Amino acid sequence: MIGVLTHHWAKEELFEQARTLLDGNGTAQSKAPGFVSRTTLIPRGDSNQISSIVIWDDDEIYDKWKVSPERAAAMNGADELWLKPPLSERFDIP
Secondary structure: OEEEEEEEEEOHHHHHHHHHHHHHHHHHHHOOOOEEEEEEEOOOOOOOEEEEEEEEOOHHHHHHHHOOHHHHHHOOOHHHHEEEEEEEEEEEOO
16 A cells, blocks of 8 residues: 655635645545545644645556546646645555
């Protein structure tokens, strides 16, 4: 299994819209083959940041999700919400 930790920084006035969009993306992810779980993290020190840790069966499954039409639909318009580009890192889960 792998974990994907992603950080998003929303424009202050668009935080709630960004949170709603990311929650919708999580719902879409939950229907994808190979999805295991997703948790949203809101840091105490940065009111613009929304992070998530998503667990997938493997890299291949996650790569398929990244280019899927379901993800494209769920994240439509997301680029307008961010202060800076999202940052993701993959982790192995032993």
